Amino acid sequence: MESCTHVFQISGIKILDKKRVLVQGIQQLGGKYIGGSVYQHASTHLIIPKVSSSEKFLAACAAGKWVVTPDYVLDSVKNGSWLAEGPYEVAISTGATSAFHLTRQWREKVVSGRLTGAFQGWRVLLMVQEPTRRAMFIRLLKAGRAKVYHNPPPPHASITHVMAKTVTENSKSYSAPCYSVNHIVQHLFGSNWVDMNLAVTDENPAVTKKASFVDVDFSNLETELRDYVIKQEGRQRLCFLEFLGYHDPYRPQSQATETDFSNVGCMIECGLFAEALDSIKSAVFPGLLPPVTYLISLIEYAQQGNATSVFLRNFQQVMSNLLITNPPWLAPSPVKKYFTQVLQCPRCKAGLWPFLETAISYCLSSEVTCHPLPGPALPTLIHFHSDIMAFFLRLFQGELHSLTTGDFMLPQRTGVSQTSASGSLLYGTFWTVWERSTLLSRAVKQLTQLLVQAAAEDYADRNEKQSLHLADTLLDILSVLVEFWCQQHFKLNQNLVEKGLKDLAEHFAVMSQDVSPVVLAELVIRVSSTRLKLVMADAIFRNLCCRNGFTVGDEPLSLKKMVLSYLPALGSLAQSPSGAGLRTGPSSHSCTSQETGCRTQSSLVNETSLEKENIPRGLNRVNAAGETLLHRACKRNQVETVLQILALPGTDVNVKDHAGWTPLHEACNHGSTACVEALLRHHPTPVLNNQVGGVSPLHDALLNGHTDIAKMLLEHAGSVLLRQTDGDGRTVLDLVSATSQREELLHCAQVGDSALRNKVTEVFNLPLLEVGSSLLAHLLFSYQRERRLPGCTQPGDKTHSLGYRLVRALETHSFQKVTLGWMDRRVVRLVEDAETLLELGRGRYLGHVSQAVKECKGQNTQFLMEILEDLKSRGEALLADL
Numbered sequence: 026m027e028s029c030t031h032v033f034q035i036s037g038i039k040i041l042d043k044k045r046v047l048v049q050g051i052q053q054l055g056g057k058y059i060g061g062s063v064y065q066h067a068s069t070h071l072i073i074p075k076v077s078s079s080e081k082f083l084a085a086c087a088a089g090k091w092v093v094t095p096d097y098v099l100d101s102v103k104n105g106s107w108l109a110e111g112p113y114e115v116a117i118s119t120g121a122t123s124a125f126h127l128t129r130q131w132r133e134k135v136v137s138g139r140l141t142g143a144f145q146g147w148r149v150l151l152m153v154q155e156p157t158r159r160a161m162f163i164r165l166l167k168a169g170r171a172k173v174y175h176n177p178p179p180p181h182a183s184i185t186h187v188m189a190k191t192v193t194e195n196s197k198s199y200s201a202p203c204y205s206v207n208h209i210v211q212h213l214f215g216s217n218w219v220d221m222n223l224a225v226t227d228e229n230p231a232v233t234k235k236a237s238f239v240d241v242d243f244s245n246l247e248t249e250l251r252d253y254v255i256k257q258e259g260r261q262r263l264c265f266l267e268f269l270g271y272h273d274p275y276r277p278q279s280q281a282t283e284t285d286f287s288n289v290g291c292m293i294e295c296g297l298f299a300e301a302l303d304s305i306k307s308a309v310f311p312g313l314l315p316p317v318t319y320l321i322s323l324i325e326y327a328q329q330g331n332a333t334s335v336f337l338r339n340f341q342q343v344m345s346n347l348l349i350t351n352p353p354w355l356a357p358s359p360v361k362k363y364f365t366q367v368l369q370c371p372r373c374k375a376g377l378w379p380f381l382e383t384a385i386s387y388c389l390s391s392e393v394t395c396h397p398l399p400g401p402a403l404p405t406l407i408h409f410h411s412d413i414m415a416f417f418l419r420l421f422q423g424e425l426h427s428l429t430t431g432d433f434m435l436p437q438r439t440g441v442s443q444t445s446a447s448g449s450l451l452y453g454t455f456w457t458v459w460e461r462s463t464l465l466s467r468a469v470k471q472l473t474q475l476l477v478q479a480a481a482e483d484y485a486d487r488n489e490k491q492s493l494h495l496a497d498t499l500l501d502i503l504s505v506l507v508e509f510w511c512q513q514h515f516k517l518n519q520n521l522v523e524k525g526l527k528d529l530a531e532h533f534a535v536m537s538q539d540v541s542p543v544v545l546a547e548l549v550i551r552v553s554s555t556r557l558k559l560v561m562a563d564a565i566f567r568n569l570c571c572r573n574g575f576t577v578g579d580e581p582l583s584l585k586k587m588v589l590s591y592l593p594a595l596g597s598l599a600q601s602p603s604g605a606g607l608r609t610g611p612s613s614h615s616c617t618s619q620e621t622g623c624r625t626q627s628s629l630v631n632e633t634s635l636e637k638e639n640i641p642r643g644l645n646r647v648n649a650a651g652e653t654l655l656h657r658a659c660k661r662n663q664v665e666t667v668l669q670i671l672a673l674p675g676t677d678v679n680v681k682d683h684a685g686w687t688p689l690h691e692a693c694n695h696g697s698t699a700c701v702e703a704l705l706r707h708h709p710t711p712v713l714n715n716q717v718g719g720v721s722p723l724h725d726a727l728l729n730g731h732t733d734i735a736k737m738l739l740e741h742a743g744s745v746l747l748r749q750t751d752g753d754g755r756t757v758l759d760l761v762s763a764t765s766q767r768e769e770l771l772h773c774a775q776v777g778d779s780a781l782r783n784k785v786t787e788v789f790n791l792p793l794l795e796v797g798s799s800l801l802a803h804l805l806f807s808y809q810r811e812r813r814l815p816g817c818t819q820p821g822d823k824t825h826s827l828g829y830r831l832v833r834a835l836e837t838h839s840f841q842k843v844t845l846g847w848m849d850r851r852v853v854r855l856v857e858d859a860e861t862l863l864e865l866g867r868g869r870y871l872g873h874v875s876q877a878v879k880e881c882k883g884q885n886t887q888f889l890m891e892i893l894e895d896l897k898s899r900g901e902a903l904l905a906d907l
Contacts, residue, residue, distance in 0.1 A: 031056035031107060034068045036081040038095065047072060047095055050102040064164050072098060073115055078210070080161050085128065086213050087143040087169030089135025092128045131213070142170030143213055148182060149173050152189040153206065162188070162206060207845065243843055246834060249827050250852045253815050258515045258851075261429045262555055263508050265422045289319055298326045299336050306339060309346045317366045325371035330399035330406045337405060341412045348419060353450060354427040364450060368417070370395050377454040378468045381417050384410035385475045388495055389482060414498050417454075421505045424449050429512055451509050464510050464525030465532055472503060473529070477537045480544050497551055504554035511556060519851065530560035534568040542569050543792070546799040555807045562804040569797060570594045573601050581850075584808060584858040584896075588870045591801055595889075596875025597708075599794040641669050651683030652691075659688040659704075662697035671707045678704060678711045685717040693726040693734050701734050705741050713742045719751035727760045736773040743777035788877050798878075798885040805892050814859055832903050835860050859903075865893075866900020 033051050035058070038044050048058045059065045064084035071085040071092045085092050097113035114129065134140040149171050153159040163173050174182055184201040188208065286308070292301035302323060305315045323340060326332060332340075353361045369380045373395040383394040387410045390402045399406060428449075452461065460466040480496040507529070515522045537545055545565050552558040563582050570577050575597045577590050644654050655676070658666040667688075670676055679687050689711045692700040704711050713722055723746050726734040735757075739746060747757050747770070761767050788794055815828035834843050840860045844853045864870050871893060878886060 030069060032067055032069045033058050033072055033098075034061075034065060034070075034081055034085075035072045036079050037073045037075065037077050043095070047098050050098045054098075054101060054107060056107075063161070064168055066168060070097075070110070076115060080165055083210065083213065084165050084168035086131055087165065087209075089132040089140075089142065090128070091132065140170075142168065144169030144171035144209075147171035147186055148184055149186045149188055150176060150178050150182075150184045150201065152176055152187065158190070162209075165209060243834070243845075243847075246830060246843075247847050247849070247852055250815075250831065250855055251849050253827060254849070254851045254855060255516070257811075257813065258519070259512075263422075263425060263429075263504065263553060265426050286315055286319065289315070293319060293322050298323060298332070299339075302336060302339050302343065306343050306346070309343060309350055311350045314347070314351060314360070314363055317363060320367050321371045324367075327409050328371065328398060328406075330403050332405065332409070334405050334408070337409045337412070340409075341416075344412075344416050345419075348416070348423070352423055352427075353420070354424045358448070361448060361450065364420070365453065368450075372396050377417075377450065378471075381414065381454065382468075382471060382475070384413040384417075385472075385479070385495075385499065388414070389475065389478055391478075411495075411498075414495075414502075418498060418502050418505070421451050421454075421502060421509070424451050425505050425509045425512075428509070449509075451506060455506055456510075462514075462521065463528070464507065464522075465528045469503075469506065469529065470532060472499065472506075473533050474536055475499060476503060476548075477533070477540060480537075480548055481540050496548065500548065500551055501553060504552060504557050507557045508554050526556060526560045529557075530564035533561060534564040537565070538568070542796045546796045549800060549803050555810045558803060559807040559811055562800050562807065566591065566797065566800040566804060569793075569800070570598070573598060573793070581854070582808070583854055583861075584805075584812075585861040587801070587805060587808070588861060588865070589873055591804075592873045592878075593875070595794070595797045595801055596878050598797045599788045599790060599875065599877045599881065601790040601793055641666055644670065644673075647682075651681070653680055653682075653688075655680065655688045656682055656686070656691050659692035659697050659700045660695045662692075662695065662700055664697075664699040664703055667700050667703050671703065678707050679715070687711065687715055687722075689713070689722045690715075690717065690720075690725055693722040693731060693738075694729055696729065696731045696734065698731070698734055698737070701737060705737065710741070713738060713746060714749060716749070716751075721746070721749050721751075723749070723757050724751050724760065727757060732766065732769075735770060739770060739773035740777045740780070743780075744771075744774035747771075747774055788881050788883075791881070791883055794878070794881060795883045795885045798881075798883065798889040802885060802889040802892055805889075805896070809896075812855065812858060814855065814862070828903075829906060831856065831859055832863065832906070835863060836904075862896065862900040863903060864900070865897045866902070866904045868897075871897065 031051070031054070033047075033056055035044060035047060038047070051058045059068055064081045066088065068085070069090060071081055071090055072095055073079075073082055073092060074095055076082070082092065091110045092115045093110055093113040094115055097108065097110060100113070101108045131140070131143045135142065144166055147166065147169075149166055151159065151162055151166070151173050153162055166173050171186075174184065178184055186208075187201050187203040188206050189203065190206055286305075289301045289304045292298075292304065301319065305319065305323075308315065327337060327340060351360055351363075353364045365377065368377050369375060370383060373379060375395055379395045383398070386392075386394050387398055387402060388407055392400075455468040455472070456466045476496060476499040479499055483494060483496050507526070510525065511522050514525070542565070549558060549562045549565065552561060559582075567577055575594050577594050580586060641654055647653055648657075652660075655667065655670050655678075658664075658670065671678065678689075681687055689701065689704050691697070692704060715721065716724075720728070723735055723738050726732075726738065750756055758767055758770065761770065815826070815831065835856070840856060844856050847853050861870070874890075874893070879890065881887070
């Protein structure tokens with residue numbers, strides 16, 4: 026009977042009227058409808074409007090059932106009998122004309138008898154504790170004919186798959202391979218599951234926070250967010266007002282197109298350089314360029330130091346007029362070649378960068394120039410080289426502007442084309458053809474080193490209200506070239522751009538170790554490129570923390586990292602001894618994200634203050650598990666070795682092995698009480714809330730019966746540790762069964778809270794705190810401008826805005842669930858930033874700001890607190906929009 030061959034379930038249709046029409050159509054044709062929110066094996070067909078990640082859809086695929094669109098029922102009703110299902114089988118588009126039918130391969134295998142289900146032969150140990158989700162996975166696996174066991178499995182069971190919500194060390198302890206539950210989807214759809222962005226979800230609204238938002242399409246959300254991020258990356262960051270109203274210099278002109286410069290050559294031969302310059306100055310028109318040899322002769326004359334200030338001023342005017350009337354970024358190739366020939370040392374002829382480098386070096390009174398120049402540095406000659414730098418800056422700004430704005434679109438004219446990056450003078454100055462895939466080229470490294478030198482010298486020679494002149498110019502040049510290089514590469518390889526910026530910032534941090542942090546903080550303020558300011562502020566802040574013995578994580582920069590890691594580090598800087606941290610010298614050591622934590626280079630260890638024999642053997646060796654000597658000493662309770670390691674400058678007390686365990690984890694796990702005490706006395710204190718698979722040091726201690734260590738941790742950090750949950754949602758007190766033991770732990774937590782409240786809130790090192798606050802304030806400010814969230818309110822219906830849907834998704838689902846399977850790190854980071862803002866809006870996270878920082882009256886610190894309050898207000902506004 027047809028009624029036995031067409032048994033339907035419906036998924037993904039929430040509008041009751043539409044569902045009612047389908048049910049009536051099914052019954053009209055003699056079919057049967059099974060309601061409910063879970064998959065029923067008795068069904069033969071599933072009606073679904075589009076591909077989803079619901080239990081019914083995945084189970085129907087695994088069981089080889091028909092999965093059709095609602096049109097199958099509607100068209101069958103019009104036909105008066107059941108139609109063939111094939112044309113209505115649900116699919117996803119993989120191109121303009123092709124489609125991928127998700128259920129076909131399994132349905133055909135089941136119908137042919139080759140398989141009874143997609144999971145035939147699977148014997149699964151399911152390690153999911155939450156009852157509702159566990160029941161869902163059991164139904165799903167059994168639909169594909171898998172056998173599911175409880176934990177622990179019976180002795181005779183031969184397990185083929187261990188499946189867990191999150192793969193942990195515990196789930197890996199069985200002989201069978203361990204998979205995340207999303208392996209189910211990967212098995213069903215192969216490589217297509219990533220593109221489809223499917224993940225196992227609950228269909229029952231009872232297990233979600235808000236049933237009205239259960240069916241959010243996370244794959245579409247990822248696509249829209251990716252488009253948004255790409256658009257943000259491609260926006261113009263540096264705007265040069267002097268170029269906004271620029272005209273096309275190649276439009277028909279009334280001036281003469283040819284000029285006889287022969288008299289200029291005669292003047293130069295006779296040594297009448299001022300007169301020759303006057304003649305050239307009166308003959309600079311669009312499309313008309315004086316001979317290269319004449320300008321080279323004038324530059325050589327200026328370099329000799331005999332030229333008057335009037336001559337140098339006129340020469341600057343001539344060069345400026347040449348740039349205005351014949352801009353190389355709008356010119357045909359011969360004009361670019363013309364400027365390449367002019368902008369080099371007349372004697373050395375080594376190219377653009379050596380000429381610019383010589384100008385910078387001369388202004389720094391350095392003897393490192395392409396050839397010896399008159400010395401000591403002459404004021405007029407310093408002014409000439411300053412003008413050369415200003416000219417280069419103006420030239421580079423024009424090229425960047427022409428490549429990042431549509432204001433320079435030219436009509437199609439013979440020989441005139443928009444500037445291409447490969448033929449630009451910027452590329453020719455700072456990158457050889459073999460270096461263009463890296464930001465940190467040889468010339469960029471040299472420019473960075475000169476910038477550091479200029480900053481140190483300008484600061485030493487200036488009055489308190491004077492500005493950094495040379496350093497400002499070099500910073501502007503660096504900002505332009507960074508924006509130029511990033512603009513050329515971000516569409517092709519975002520990872521390359523991030524690595525280039527990171528390498529440049531780390532190189533700057535290393536080069537500037539001998540420069541006062543006060544100067545570096547001033548430099549960060551003056552950086553015009555938000556990209557460059559962001560990575561420089563981050564590298565300098567981490568370097569400052571490492572100089573003062575405080576370690577911060579090496580994970581990628583995010584808003585959450587700044588709030589949870591950098592703010593506590595700032596509080597530690599405030600408690601540093603007075604005068605510490607602002608000193609400079611070769612003994613300072615840097616912290617770079619290329620290292621695991623903060624490792625001191627052996628060459629930086631002062632042999633006079635730290636005898637070689639006091640360094641433990643094997644300090645820098647790690648074993649196959651990634652364990653350092655500190656890990657191994659904590660496991661064996663070798664407290665003397667631990668104290669020796671902690672006494673070394675730059676020791677990272679939070680260093681992790683390959684599994685993520687810290688030395689504190691190992692000490693708590695193995696009952697090394699003396700080592701735990703030594704770690705807690707270390708300055709800075711190790712991170713106590715770090716978790717691996719939901720296991721914190723406190724969990725580790727209690728799970729292994731080390732109550733004395735648990736008490737020590739609680740007396741040190743207070744009741745905040747009691748609120749942590751493990752991977753199964755259990756708090757610390759849930760691990761303790763005896764009432765007396767629970768009361769002891771609560772008492773220790775109260776002791777810890779009392780000690781924290783009574784802790785001195787005085788700022789011991791205000792200058793260091795002010796520098797750190799300035800860096801962190803500009804870091805947060807730049808981060809918001811670079812990684813801005815999409816707006817939640819747009820004209821029209823706000824519920825259709827991207828920002829609103831993102832925030833609503835995070836309110837309805839967890840961050841992990843929203844981003845599960847997403848491949849673009851930038852998009853995942855954007856979602857994490859949104860979650861952090863929401864948490865700030867709920868009043869969380871700001872507890873990581875120490876009381877000393879909150880009560881500080883320093884100008885920079887108060888500015889930082891205002892930024893944090895603004896972030897909190899933004900989070901509150903996001904929540905209010907829901």
